[in-house]
Amino acid sequence: MSNEEHAPHAQPPQAQQAPGPPPEGMTGRQRLVAGLWPPRLTRAQLVVALLLFGLGLGLAIQVRSTSDDGALRGARQEDLVRILDELDDRSQRLEDEKTRLEAQRRELENSSDQAEEARRQTQERERQLGVLAGTVAAEGPGITFVVEDPMTAVEPDKLLDTIQELRAAGAEAIQVNDVRVVADTYFFGEAGAVQVDGRKIRAPYRFDVIGRPQDLEPALNIPGGIVQTLEKEQATATVTRSEKIVVDALRPAERPDYARSSPQ
Numbered sequence: 001m002s003n004e005e006h007a008p009h010a011q012p013p014q015a016q017q018a019p020g021p022p023p024e025g026m027t028g029r030q031r032l033v034a035g036l037w038p039p040r041l042t043r044a045q046l047v048v049a050l051l052l053f054g055l056g057l058g059l060a061i062q063v064r065s066t067s068d069d070g071a072l073r074g075a076r077q078e079d080l081v082r083i084l085d086e087l088d089d090r091s092q093r094l095e096d097e098k099t100r101l102e103a104q105r106r107e108l109e110n111s112s113d114q115a116e117e118a119r120r121q122t123q124e125r126e127r128q129l130g131v132l133a134g135t136v137a138a139e140g141p142g143i144t145f146v147v148e149d150p151m152t153a154v155e156p157d158k159l160l161d162t163i164q165e166l167r168a169a170g171a172e173a174i175q176v177n178d179v180r181v182v183a184d185t186y187f188f189g190e191a192g193a194v195q196v197d198g199r200k201i202r203a204p205y206r207f208d209v210i211g212r213p214q215d216l217e218p219a220l221n222i223p224g225g226i227v228q229t230l231e232k233e234q235a236t237a238t239v240t241r242s243e244k245i246v247v248d249a250l251r252p253a254e255r256p257d258y259a260r261s262s263p264q
Helices: 028-036 043-073 077-133 156-168 213-221 226-232
Strands: 138-148 173-176 179-181 187-190 193-196 199-201 205-210 236-247
Touching: 138 156, 138 213, 156 173, 156 187, 156 193, 156 205, 156 213, 156 226, 173 236, 205 236, 213 226, 213 236, 226 236
Parallel strands: none
Antiparallel strands: 138 205, 138 236, 173 179, 173 205, 187 193, 193 199
16 A cells, blocks of 8 residues: 555644524524624724714713703793892902902002101201201302401401391301301301301301392392491402302201100
């Protein structure tokens, strides 16, 4: 015998059998389950299923969002009136709060302005008092009055009369040579050895005066006034108007020993 006769015959591969129809004798429900399980999905069917799932989810969200607006559309007239009244009340409360806050802001601004104005007035008053007391420098329009005394004949009382005439004419700040003239200023000595508040001064005597020039100059040049009186002493006196007179001689600020400010 040949080898071909004794070799076992090769078995052909068994083909996969397609599922056949359900066996006879099954109920309709059993046949439905047998047809659906196990699932046999292709890729195309899976993609379609995912698309249908996304579409359904979007529709559900849209319905949910529109249902809130539909709540007002389906509300009763009494409910709508009540909701409107609540909105009006809330709007009114907000307007009242806004008005109150604006009033507080205006009050704070006015208080700040008043405090600033009070501070400014206090500083201005302090400056004015400092000018009168001679503790701060001053400048402004006025005159320069220079007395030449070549014969050494001008007595201290003549210089004091000059101060009195200038004050009466409205002088606000006066300086004689390098001495600041204040309320308690005094002149002492004799011709050629004049003292002002205990400080010696020498001719020429220069008066720097701040005030209205139109009032100060005539007060010195009136007939029988200071200028003519000094000329009788063979002195010469000249008056010069100026738009800017500087009075910068200062007096030390003195603290009173006993007097204190009163609340009234």
